[in-house]
Amino acid sequence: MPGPVKLSVVIITFNEERNIERCLRAVKSIADDIVVLDSFSTDRTREICQSHGARFIQHKFDGHIEQKNRAITHALYPHILSLDADEAPDETLLRAIAAVKENWQHTGYSMNRLTNYCGQWIKHCGWYPDTKLRLWDSRHGNWGGVNPHDKYELAPGSTQAHLPGNILHYSYYTVEEHYRQADKFSTIAAKALYAQGKRSSLLRAVIKTAAKFLRNYIIKLGFLDGRYGYIICRISAFETWQKYTKLSRLYRQ
Secondary structure (H helix, E strand, O other): OOOOOEEEEEEEEEEOOOOHHHHHHHHOOHHHHHHHOOOOOOHHHHHHHOOOOOEEEEOOOHHHHHHHHHOOOOOOOOEEEEEOOOEOOOOHHHHHHHHHHHOOOOOOEEEEEEEEOEEEEOOOOOOOOEEEEEEEEHEOOOOEOOOOEEEEEEEOOEEEEEHHHHHHHEEEHHHHHHHHHHHHHHHHHHHHHHOOOOOOHHHHHHHHHHHHHHHHHHHHHHHHHHHHHHHHHHHHHHHHOOOOHHHHHHOOO
16 A cells, blocks of 8 residues: 555553663654553653653553554554564664655565664674564554564565664663573463473473574574673573473473
8 A cells, every 4th residue: 555654653561661761762753653552560661651752551461462462452553663662773774664654565564673682782693683574554464473472474465575774672781681581481482382282391302402502503603792692592592491391390280
C-alpha cells in the first residue's frame, strides 16, 4: 500500500528507568503515537514515559510474546515500530524509517541490531548483524516464537525489505546482569519446551552446550571481540546448559 502512513511506536517495559528515556528521545522524530505497555514498574518508568508524551498502559506480564501482541492492540495506527526499552534506532535507521513512512511499499521491514555489552559494541559472537523484523503492518502478522525468544511472523504472501542503519541495543551494564538474565531466560525457555512436550537428557545438554560455545566463539568469530567476546560465548553456553538441565528437572518433578 504505497503512500504516507502514520506510525505507532510500541514498547513493553518493566523497571526501565535507566533505558527508556533514551529510547523515547530517539523515536520522537518518526513517531505519530508512542504506546508503552508496562508490567507494573516500581521505579520511575511511568514518570519518564509520561513526561515524553507516551501513552502509558499497565498489564500483568504473562510472557514476552503475549505482552508484545497485547501492546499492539493499544496502538492508534496499524503500522508499527516495535522496540524494547533498551533499544534506540541510530540516525541512519531513523532516516530510512522516515522515508518508508512517506512511501510504504512492503508488509514489513527488517533492520540490524548492534549490541553494547558493558560499554563495548559487539560485532561477532552471533550477536551481529542480529537482523530483526521490527517495522510492519500489524494487520498482516503477529508475534510468535518460543518464550523468551520472540519473533514477529508475517502472514503468507507478505513482502519485506531490509533497511540500512542499526537498532542500538544497550544490553548489559555488568557481567553479573548477564548471568542473572541467562538464569531467568533458561527457566522460561525450559518451561516453554516442557509445555511443547520436548524432552532432554544429560547427553543432549552436553552436546547442545558445547555446540553453542563452538558456534559462537569459533564459527561466529566471538574471539575477535576479545575478553567480552569470550564471556558472552561462555554465558550463552551456560544458558543453554541451564535450559536443558532444567527441562530434565521438570520431568523428574
